[in-house]
Amino acid sequence: xxxxxxxxxxxxxxxxxxxxxxxxxxxxxxxxxxxxxxxxxxxxxxxxxxxxxxxxxxxxxxxxxxxxxxxxxxxxxxxxxxxxxxxxxxxxxxxxxxxxxxxxxxxxxxxxxxxxxxxxxxxxxxxxxxxxxxxxxxxxxxxxxxxxxxxxxxxxxxxxxxxxxxxxxxxxxxxxxxxxxxxxxxxxxxxxxxxxxxxxxxxxxxxxxxxxxxxxxxxxxxxxxxxxxxxxxxxxxxxxxxxxxxxxxxxxxxxxxxxxxxxxxxxxxxxxxxxxxxxxxxxxxxxxxxxxxxxxxxxxxxxxxxxxxxxxxxxxxxxxxxxxxxxxxxxxxxxxxxxxxxxxxxxxxxxxxxxxxx
Ligand code: DNO
Numbered sequence: 001x002x003x004x005x006x007x008x009x010x011x012x013x014x015x016x017x018x019x020x021x022x023x024x025x026x027x028x029x030x031x032x033x034x035x036x037x038x039x040x041x042x043x044x045x046x047x048x049x050x051x052x053x054x055x056x057x058x059x060x061x062x063x064x065x066x067x068x069x070x071x072x073x074x075x076x077x078x079x080x081x082x083x084x085x086x087x088x089x090x091x092x093x094x095x096x097x098x099x100x101x102x103x104x105x106x107x108x109x110x111x112x113x114x115x116x117x118x119x120x121x122x123x124x125x126x127x128x129x130x131x132x133x134x135x136x137x138x139x140x141x142x143x144x145x146x147x148x149x150x151x152x153x154x155x156x157x158x159x160x161x162x163x164x165x166x167x168x169x170x171x172x173x174x175x176x177x178x179x180x181x182x183x184x185x186x187x188x189x190x191x192x193x194x195x196x197x198x199x200x201x202x203x204x205x206x207x208x209x210x211x212x213x214x215x216x217x218x219x220x221x222x223x224x225x226x227x228x229x230x231x232x233x234x235x236x237x238x239x240x241x242x243x244x245x246x247x248x249x250x251x252x253x254x255x256x257x258x259x260x261x262x263x264x265x266x267x268x269x270x271x272x273x274x275x276x277x278x279x280x281x282x283x284x285x286x287x288x289x290x291x292x293x294x295x296x297x298x299x300x301x302x303x304x305x306x307x308x309x310x311x312x313x314x315x316x317x318x319x320x321x322x323x324x325x326x327x328x329x330x331x332x333x334x335x336x337x338x339x340x341x342x343x344x345x346x347x348x349x350x351x352x353x354x355x356x357x358x
Contacts, residue, residue: 001271001305001347003340004063004315006030006331010053014327017057023337025344028060030103030315032067039070039083042090047097063270063313064094065103065243066207069189071166074108075173076185084189088196095200101269101313102197103243105207106186108177108218109170110140112210112248117329118321119285127320128330130211130251132282140216141167171216179219186221187234197239203269205241206231210248211284212255224255225263232267245272247317250296251284257296258304265308273301273343274317286318286330289339299346306350316340 005020007013007029020026031054033046051061067090070083094102105111119129177185190204197204212223221227228242242264249255261268275294278284287294305314319335321327352358 001310002027002062002313003344004028004030004313005336005340006065006315008032008034008328008331009050013331014325015331015333017054017059019333021057021059023340025340026059028062028313029054030063030065030313031061032064038068039072039086041086042067042093044093044096047093047099051097060098062098062100063103063315064099064101065270067091067094067102067104069104069106071109071170071173073189074106074182074185075177076181076188077173080185080189084192087189087193091193091196091200091202095202099202101203101205101241103205103207103270105209106182106189106222107209107220108174108182109167110215110218113215121285121320125320125322125335128286128318130284135215138216140171174218177219179221182219182221183230186231190231190235190240194235194237194239198237203239203241205243205268205270207243207272208245208248210245211251212249213252223249224252225260228260228264232264238267241267241269243270243272244268245274245317246296246298246301247272247274247276247286250276251278253278253295257301261301261304261308261310265305265310268310269312271305271310271312271314272317273298273314274319274339286320288320288335289316289342298342302343302346303350306347306354314343316343 003025004027007015007020009031012034020029031050033042036042054061072079072083114128115131115134116129118126120126206222208222209220214220232240244260246257249257275287275289275296275298276284277287277294289298291297291299316336316339318330319332319339321332322334325332325334349358
C-alpha cells in the first residue's frame with residue numbers, strides 16, 4: 001500500500017512539502033483546490049500548478065480529497081444537471097494530469113462534526129472530541145452563528161463556507177428528503193459520472209458519514225456495512241469505490257472494519273487509518289493510532305489490509321495536537337507522522353511473517 005499525507009496547500013497549511021517528504025515511506029500528497037466552491041470546474045492550469053509544486057519534492061498528486069458535490073446534486077433539484085456536467089469536466093481535467101483517486105462525500109449540509117476541536121487529554125495533548133449529549137437538541141443554525149461570531153471558541157474546519165452561507169434554506173430544503181431520496185440522488189449522480197471517471201482513469205471513493213449516524217435530523221446514507229454494499233451495487237464498476245475511513249465508521253461499535261476490508265477490498269482505492277476511543281455515553285475522542293490507546297484495533301486493521309494484498313493509497317487520518325504544535329485541528333505534522341510509523345511497523349511485521357521470517 002502507498003503512504004500519502006493530506007496537505008492543504010501553500011499558505012493554507014502549517015505543514016510543508018519538505019517536512020512531508022521526510023516522513024519514511026511517503027509517496028504523495030492528498031490535496032484539493034480548497035478555494036473553489038462546490039460545483040465549480042477545476043481548471044487544468046491550477047491542477048498542473050499543484051502537480052509541479054509537489055513534484056519539486058518528489059511527491060505525486062494521485063489522490064484528491066475532495067471534489068465536493070454540490071447540494072443540488074444531493075437534493076436532486078433540476079440545477080443538478082449543470083453541476084454534474086461541471087463535475088465530469090473536473091474529472092477529465094484531473095485525469096489528464098494523472099490523478100488516480102477522487103475522494104468525495106455525500107453528507108447533506110455538513111461535512112464531519114465534532115463538538116470540541118482541542119479537548120484536553122490526560123497527558124497534556126489535545127484532540128478532536130464529540131460530546132453526544134451536547135449535540136442533543138443543538139440548533140445547527142445557532143451553532144454556526146456562534147462560530148461565525150467567535151463566541152464559543154469553535155472553528156469548523158472542513159466545513160465549506162459556501163455551505164454555511166445558505167444554511168437556513170438548505171435545512172428547509174432537506175426537510176422533505178428521506179434517506180431513500182438521498183440514495184436515489186446518489187445513484188443518479190454515480191450513473192452519470194462513473195463512465196467519465198472510467199475514461200479518465202479515475203477511481204471515485206466515497207467517504208463515510210462522520211459520525212456514522214444522523215445529526216440534526218438530516219438523512220445519512222454512508223454509515224454502515226449495508227450502506228457501503230448498496231453504494232457499490234449502485235454502479236458495478238471499479239471506478240465506483242470507497243474511502244474506507246476507520247475513524248468515521250468507528251464510533252458505531254457494530255461497524256466491523258476488518259470484515260469490511262475483507263469483503264470490499266477490491267473496491268477500496270483509498271484508506272483513512274486512525275483510532276478513536278468510544279465512551280459508554282456515546283462520546284468519543286480521537287486518540288493516537290496505537291491499538292491500545294483507542295477502541296479500534298488498528299494493528300488488526302493494518303493486518304487485514306495486508307492479508308487482502310491491498311495496493312491502494314492510505315493516509316493517516318487526524319492526529320492529536322502534541323509537543324505544542326500549532327496547526328489545523330487534527331492536521332498537525334507530529335502525531336500523523338507517528339501514526340504512519342506505527343502503521344508501517346505493523347505492515348513490515350506482516351511482510352516478514354508472510355515470508356516466514358517472524
Ligand atoms: C476530515 C475528512 C473529511 C473528508 C471528507 C471527504 O478530516 O476526513 O472532511 O475529507 O468528508 O469528502
